[in-house]
Amino acid sequence: MNCKNKICCVVGGGSIAERKVKGLIESGACITVISPNITPDLQVLADHKQLHWVNRVYREGDLQGAFLVYATANQREVNNAVAQEARQRGILVNVADRLEETDFITPGILRRGRLTISVSTAGAGPAVTADITSALEPLFGSEYEPYLDFMYEMRQIIKRTVSSPRQRAKLLRRLANSGILDQIRRHEFVAWTEKEMDLWIAQNQEE
Numbered sequence: 001m002n003c004k005n006k007i008c009c010v011v012g013g014g015s016i017a018e019r020k021v022k023g024l025i026e027s028g029a030c031i032t033v034i035s036p037n038i039t040p041d042l043q044v045l046a047d048h049k050q051l052h053w054v055n056r057v058y059r060e061g062d063l064q065g066a067f068l069v070y071a072t073a074n075q076r077e078v079n080n081a082v083a084q085e086a087r088q089r090g091i092l093v094n095v096a097d098r099l100e101e102t103d104f105i106t107p108g109i110l111r112r113g114r115l116t117i118s119v120s121t122a123g124a125g126p127a128v129t130a131d132i133t134s135a136l137e138p139l140f141g142s143e144y145e146p147y148l149d150f151m152y153e154m155r156q157i158i159k160r161t162v163s164s165p166r167q168r169a170k171l172l173r174r175l176a177n178s179g180i181l182d183q184i185r186r187h188e189f190v191a192w193t194e195k196e197m198d199l200w201i202a203q204n205q206e207e
């Protein structure tokens with residue numbers, strides 16, 4: 001989901017709100033927290049203008065203009081009212097204390113530059129989600145960041161210069177199997193010049 005520059009609201013300022021806000025910051029959202037009190041970490045983020053804190057209880061109408069909302073108050077009737085307003089306005093809502101009323105589930109996330117791996121157990125076991133996300137970390141290391149930057153660049157050139165979809169798919173498959181990732185892992189990869197990129201495309205197209 002692309003939350004970049006979209007208004008994302010969090011109702012409540014406790015430990016759950018803090019976790020959701022930290023996830024939203026990673027996604028580049030514009031965050032509004034509505035709560036009469038917030039955790040020390042959220043206060044630091046508010047001081048650094050990484051979120052906008054509305055220092056009071058939630059009121060109907062607060063969700064105007066929001067893309068999504070997390071209802072994380074510790075009172076059932078408050079989360080229920082937030083969910084109701086969200087439904088009326090067509091805003092996606094995550095209800096912290098009612099999985100069955102939730103539009104979307106917050107996954108465990110592993111990021112490596114352009115790579116995002118999301119893990120979910122559909123709410124069955126958040127602790128299992130956390131374990132699986134941790135287990136994936138060493139398998140998908142920091143090498144994926146330069147690797148995907150390289151793949152992105154090559155794909156742009158291939159899309160621009162190769163007109164046949166079949167040829168494009170063949171080239172991109174071949175590129176993904178050409179050992180670049182291993183070269184990066186062994187610190188042997190030297191960034192290709194544009195000329196080298198063009199040459200690779202020409203050579204691999206002929207065959």
Ligand SMILES: C[C@@]1(CC(=O)O)C2=NC(=C\c3[nH]c(c(CCC(=O)O)c3CC(=O)O)Cc3[nH]c(c(CC(=O)O)c3CCC(=O)O)/C=C3\N/C(=C\2)[C@@H](CCC(=O)O)[C@]3(C)CC(=O)O)/[C@H]1CCC(=O)O
Nearest residue numbers: 019099105106107108120121122123125126127129130133
């Ligand atoms: C992935 C992660 C992301 C995040 O929250 O940012 C996440 N929970 C995380 C950790 C975690 N949460 C809990 C424990 C204690 C162990 C346990 O209970 O299992 C641990 C483990 C720990 O702390 O290590 C307790 C808990 N969680 C929920 C409930 C309520 C309920 O089940 O109704 C209760 C019980 C409350 C109670 O009654 O005590 C609900 C949800 N938690 C979700 C996400 C969604 C489902 C994700 C999925 O599909 O698996 C959902 C539905 C909320 C949502 O959609 O937002 C993050 C790991 C980040 C990471 O480290 O990678």
Ligand SMILES: NC(=O)c1ccc[n+]([C@@H]2O[C@H](COP(=O)([O-])OP(=O)(O)OC[C@H]3O[C@@H](n4cnc5c(N)ncnc54)[C@H](O)[C@@H]3O)[C@@H](O)[C@H]2O)c1
Nearest residue numbers: 012013014015016017035037057058072073074078096097
């Ligand atoms: N989804 C999950 O991952 C998960 C995990 C554990 C617990 N929960 C549930 O999430 C909820 C929040 O948990 P928590 O640990 O963050 O609680 P908490 O007590 O730490 O925080 C609750 C926050 O809600 C605020 N609040 C209360 N009434 C409000 C109102 N009218 N308007 C705005 N804010 C209001 C409080 O001021 C406080 O900041 C609980 O219902 C809990 O059962 C969810």
